[in-house]
Amino acid sequence: MPLYFIGLGLGDERDITLRGLETVRSCDRVFLDGYTSLLRTDLGQLEDLYGKKVTIADREMIEENVSSLLEPARTGNVAFLVVGDVFGATTHHDLVLRARQLGVECRFIFNASILTAVGVCGLQLYRFGETISLVFWTNAWRPTSWYEKLEANRRRGLHTLFLLDIRVHEPSEESLARGVKVFEPPRFMTIADAAQQLLTLWRERAQLLGRETDETGAGAFAYDSDTLCIGLARVGQVDELMAVGTLKEFSGKDFGPPLxxxxxxxxxxxxxxxxxxxxPRASSLQTLLV
Amino acid sequence: MPLYFIGLGLGDERDITLRGLETVRSCDRVFLDGYTSLLRTDLGQLEDLYGKKVTIADREMIEENVSSLLEPARTGNVAFLVVGDVFGATTHHDLVLRARQLGVECRFIFNASILTAVGVCGLQLYRFGETISLVFWTNAWRPTSWYEKLEANRRRGLHTLFLLDIRVHEPSEESLARGVKVFEPPRFMTIADAAQQLLTLWRERAQLLGRETDETGAGAFAYDSDTLCIGLARVGQVDELMAVGTLKEFSGKDFGPPLxxxxxxxxxxxxxxxxxxxxPRASSLQTLLV
Structure with missing residues (x-):
């Protein structure tokens, strides 16, 4: 009676593997991780193809009520569907551990992840350094610990992939302050948001150092507004979009829907x-942002 | 008339995605990359499921006679199947460039790769540093440039994935010296081979430094014979095997067939x-090597 972790890949419901589909169809209960990822297809279409009713496992279920997911796996086959590859999110290791503690066997059916599909931009995967996750800054919380990782990658001449924040089913800060959970609509960090965050840190640090722009070389900032980057949107989907441009250019470009x-x-x-x-060059993209 | 690059994932023919299978079936010609990867299933079974005759594209075809692959894509749909994910091997970027130069459109259908499936060992993917490829040492060629990468990862506290050499359809050195290509049987680097290579370098360097073993901390060697590692064999396949052990332990352990x-x-x-x-601990595995 295993708990199957099944990667769904990067596109729509047809990006599941044959092995994954056969397995889902053999399961008594099917859950979809709706906490760490965004489904990029209609849930109804997915249920039609898989021939199963799918229950969304949101943050509350995974963090506070995980037994509703693990208990059925003690007596039947259960599928836990994950957009992308199985171990893209760290919470899944925790789920595996909890399952094993209950004596539930875990099996894994892997699939595509942005961590390797990013090779579509033309850079060699084995020359990427540590992956960096950027999160939305708020007035109260502006993490910048990514900068050290970026600097270490840059010093070694390695490429850097930035994974951009998605917020799915998050209670609003206001509602938490009032003690009643009201959930915000899902939102995702855009390439423009990310470029703006990088530029904000650069400007602030550059002013501290007493200069507006920075030179390359020892002691200099790891990038500036003219640093060339690649923006990738909806990799693995039919409307995939990719362009090369400077951080300055990207800060005003709209690459459309997530991710x-x-x-x-x-x-x-x-x-x-x-x-x-x-x-394609970013400068050739239509500017939808001001 | 696109050239489709289609990832096959890590297991057998049933690890293709539904999208990949539909696409293969729509193609006039189907090639399988037999240069950079090992197929982990019977070619006949794969052809039966896909309903297509599959031509193996070996090293000679990809490096010297690539037009036999690209020309059919100028007039029809062509699939190029890749074990794992599409951009696991650097030669594929080169293929895409050559195709585009001929005006052939390239499309990509991604799949699982060891680069993210390695998360099955319990380590968080975003805490991996640069990936390291180990190649077989010969009497004439003993590359050790991986050591610097490993040391840089270790210094930053990052995990390191070693991809181990596979040699598919390689002409033997003797035959090249005689001017007649005779191909060696495919061979793959085992976990024991890799551990032995790491230990050899450590022993040689430790002797140079005038000590048999090494301390941790600044200036010390990046690892020693007691460094704990994880060995993974056949990830994503039914007979997947994984164990934790020291390099010394691994140097005498047989994890079975590739990869x-x-x-x-x-x-x-x-x-x-x-x-x-x-x-599981490596010490609990049966020792088949001396």
Whole structure:
């Protein structure tokens, strides 16, 4: 009576593997991780194809009421569907541990992840350094610990993938202050948001250092407003969009619906440089933001 | 008339996605990358399921006779199947560039890769540093440039994934010297091979430094024979095998058929440590090597 963790890949319901589909159809209960990821298809279409009713496992269920997911796996086959690959989110390791503590066997059916699909931008996967997650800044919380990771990647000439925040089923700060949970609509960080966060930190630090722009080389800031990046939107979907541009350019560009990712290249090999030169330029994209 | 790059994932022919299968069936010609990866299923079974004759694209075709693959894509739909995810191998960027130069549109259908499936070992994917490829040492060629990457990962407390060499359809050195290509049987680097290579470098360097073993801390070697690692074999397949052990232990352990990977953890968070503690120990595996 295993608990199957099944990756759904990056696109719609047809990106499940044959093995994944057969397994879902053999299950008594099917849950979909709706906490760490956004489903990029209609739930009804997914249920029609899989032939199963799907229950959304939101943050509350996974963090506070996980037994409603684990208990059925003690007596029947249960599928836990994850957009992307199975271990994209750290909460899933925790789920596996809790399942095993209950004596529930876990099995894994892997699928595509942005962590390797990002190769579509032309950079070699084995030349990426540590992946960086950017989260939305609020007035009260402006984490900048990503900067050290970025600097370490840049110093070694490595490429950097930025995974951009998504907020699904989050209670609003106001509602928490009032003691009643009211959930905000899902929102996702855009490439423009990410570029603006990077530029904000650069401007603030550059002013501290007493200069408006920064030189390359030892001691300099890890990037500036002219640093060339690659914006990727909806990778693996039919309306995938990808462009090369500077952080300054990206800060005013709209790449459309989720999900967005940003890549900052390190040192380029010949084939990488040729590939990047063949990509569309951000300056050719229509500017929808002011 | 696109050229479709289609990931096959990590297991057998049933690990293709529904989208991938529909696409293969719509193609006039189907090639399988037999240069950078090992197919982990019978070619006949794959052809039966896909309903297509599959041509193996070996190293010679991809490096010297790529037009036999690209020309059909100028007039019809062509699929290029890749074990794992599409951009796992750097040669594929080169193929995309050449295709685009001929005016052939390229499309990508992503799938699982060891680069993210490795999360099954319990370590968080975003805490991995640069991925390291280990190649077979020969008498004439003993590359050790991986050491610097490993040291940089270790210094930052990051985990390291070692991808282990596979040699598919390689001409033997003797045959090249005679001017006639005779191909060696496919061979793959085992976890034991990898551990032995790491230990060899450590022993040689430790002797240079005038000491048999090494301390942790500044200036010390990045690992020693007691460094704890995770061995992973056949991830994503039914006979997947995973164990925790020291490099010394791994150097004498047989994990069975390909493919093998090795992970050296960096600093561990609480959940990571708990997960690793729940994995089988290498010492409990039957020793088949001397």
């Amino acid at each position: 967005h990712s940003l890549v900052m290249p390190g040192d380029l090999h010949a084939v990488e440089a040729e590939y990047l030169a063949s990509l | 093998h990977s090795l992970v050296m953890p960096g600093d561990l968070h609480a959940v990571e440590a708990e997960y690793l503690a729940s994995l």
